[in-house]
Every structure is written in C-alpha cells, then in structure tokens.
Amino acid sequence: MSAPAPVAPDRATPLLVADGLSRRFGDRWAVAGVNVRLAGGRSLLLAGHNGAGKTTLLHLLAGLLRPTAGTRALGASPAGRPARVGLLGHRGQHWLDLGALDHLRVDARLLGRRYVRADAEALLARVGLEGRGREPVRQFSAGMQKRLALARLLHLDPDVALFDEPYGKLDGDGVALMDGVLAELVAAGKAVVVASHLVEHVAVRLDAGLLLDRGEMRWVGAAADLPAALAEARR
Numbered sequence: 001m002s003a004p005a006p007v008a009p010d011r012a013t014p015l016l017v018a019d020g021l022s023r024r025f026g027d028r029w030a031v032a033g034v035n036v037r038l039a040g041g042r043s044l045l046l047a048g049h050n051g052a053g054k055t056t057l058l059h060l061l062a063g064l065l066r067p068t069a070g071t072r073a074l075g076a077s078p079a080g081r082p083a084r085v086g087l088l089g090h091r092g093q094h095w096l097d098l099g100a101l102d103h104l105r106v107d108a109r110l111l112g113r114r115y116v117r118a119d120a121e122a123l124l125a126r127v128g129l130e131g132r133g134r135e136p137v138r139q140f141s142a143g144m145q146k147r148l149a150l151a152r153l154l155h156l157d158p159d160v161a162l163f164d165e166p167y168g169k170l171d172g173d174g175v176a177l178m179d180g181v182l183a184e185l186v187a188a189g190k191a192v193v194v195a196s197h198l199v200e201h202v203a204v205r206l207d208a209g210l211l212l213d214r215g216e217m218r219w220v221g222a223a224a225d226l227p228a229a230l231a232e233a234r235r
C-alpha cells in the first residue's frame with residue numbers, strides 16, 4: 001500500500017485558529033470554550049488574573065497539551081508548508097549542563113538545519129549574550145536564561161510565536177529588546193500571542209485583546225481597550 005498523499009496546508013485558514021478550545025484538570029476547567037482566529041502579521045494580548053488560564057491556553061495553542069474539548073488548527077506559512085509554532089515559556093526549558101551555543105547547535109540538528117557558528121554567535125549577541133556562549137547555562141542568571149530562550153525562539157523562526165510573560169526577569173534593555181522583537185515578528189508576517197500581566201505596556205503594542213476569567217473569554221476587543229476592560233472587570 002502506498003503512503004497517503006501529504007495533506008496540502010490550507011492557505012485560506014488563518015495561521016492560528018482555536019474553536020471552543022477547552023482543557024479540564026480534574027474537575028476544574030482551566031480553559032473553557034476559547035475561540036481565536038489570528039492571521040499572519042496580527043497580534044493578540046492575553047490577560048487575566050493568576051490562574052485565569054493563560055499558560056494553559058498557550059500550551060493548547062502550541063500543541064503541547066491535548067484539549068479536553070474543542071480544536072486548534074494551524075494554517076499554512078507563506079512558503080506553503082504547515083505553519084511552525086514556537087513558545088517562549090515562563091518555566092525553565094534549557095539543558096542546564098550545556099552552553100548557549102550548544103543549545104543552538106542541538107536545536108539546528110533537531111530542525112534539520114545546518115549549524116553555522118558565526119550565525120549562532122550573532123544571534124547570541126543580538127539578545128545580549130555576547131561572549132557567554134560556552135559556559136553551562138546553569139550559571140546564567142534568570143534574565144540571561146530568558147534571553148537564551150528568546151534566541152532559541154528566533155532561531156526556530158516560527159510562523160506562530162507564543163510568549164508567556166515575556167517581560168518577566170528582564171532588565172530595561174531586555175524589555176526594549178523584547179518590544180523590538182515582538183514588533184519585528186509582526187512586521188515579518190508572523191502571528192504573535194503574548195500573555196502578560198504588564199497589560200498597559202503591551203496593550204499599545206498589539207492588535208487584539210482577550211481577557212480570560214476562570215478559563216472563559218470574559219472580554220474580546222482591541223488590545224488598546226484591554227486596560228479599561230480589566231479595570232471594569234475588577235469593579
């Protein structure tokens with residue numbers, strides 16, 4: 001029997017679609033009935049209290065967690081292949097005994113790409129880790145580990161880029177770096193989702209906003225209007 005023909009990615013589908021996406025842990029719904037449609041070059045801010053379901057939703061969107069109900073689909077990249085999705089998480093995601101350059105080398109291998117040392121060094125310099133590529137990552141400060149996570153995300157070059165608390169642990173330069181990266185990804189036609197408690201800072205930089213409350217969509221609108229919606233929800 002011949003192998004099934006590969007399914008052509010659907011160019012009509014936005015890069016990221018979630019329909020009724022839901023996840024239950026035990027008898028608690030962490031995410032309940034969330035709908036998202038995000039085209040390339042568009043961005044979404046996720047807000048909500050601690051425990052509102054932001055991280056769980058990002059994991060569902062990244063395909064790292066299986067939904068209890070609902071679906072998540074990825075469209076086609078501009079190159080016509082299925083969209084690639086990347087997540088900058090807020091938990092440790094590095095091999096602590098390896099150096100930063102080793103990470104980029106292993107990632108390149110896993111992605112089936114050629115590893116070019118000079119490019120890897122340039123990428124580390126871009127995130128402020130110039131000259132720190134060889135020591136074990138366990139010696140990195142929290143902000144440096146975050147910067148390495150950013151370098152690895154950029155190296156992956158995802159069509160759908162998901163960020164969980166991207167500003168946490170970063171200093172002032174790091175915040176500016178992150179602002180620049182988010183703007184650049186959107187300008188390059190990526191679909192970008194950011195979960196953040198720095199709502200006022202992020203709201204003016206992104207397109208759409210979604211307020212989660214106990215896993216449910218409490219409010220949807222323009223990101224710029226999210227701070228007011230959040231204040232209203234607190235009353």
Ligand SMILES: Nc1ncnc2c1ncn2[C@@H]1O[C@H](COP(=O)(O)OP(=O)(O)OP(=O)(O)O)[C@@H](O)[C@H]1O
Nearest residue numbers: 025028029030048049050051052053054055056057
């Ligand atoms: N693996 C898990 N097992 C059981 N419950 C979980 C698990 N992961 C998340 N939860 C629960 O799901 C709910 C949503 O958690 P989540 O981490 O998605 O919230 P969050 O909006 O990211 O919060 P924060 O602002 O604190 O990062 C919480 O009630 C949490 O306890």
Ligand SMILES: [Mg+2]
Nearest residue numbers: 054055056164
């Ligand atoms: Mg979270």
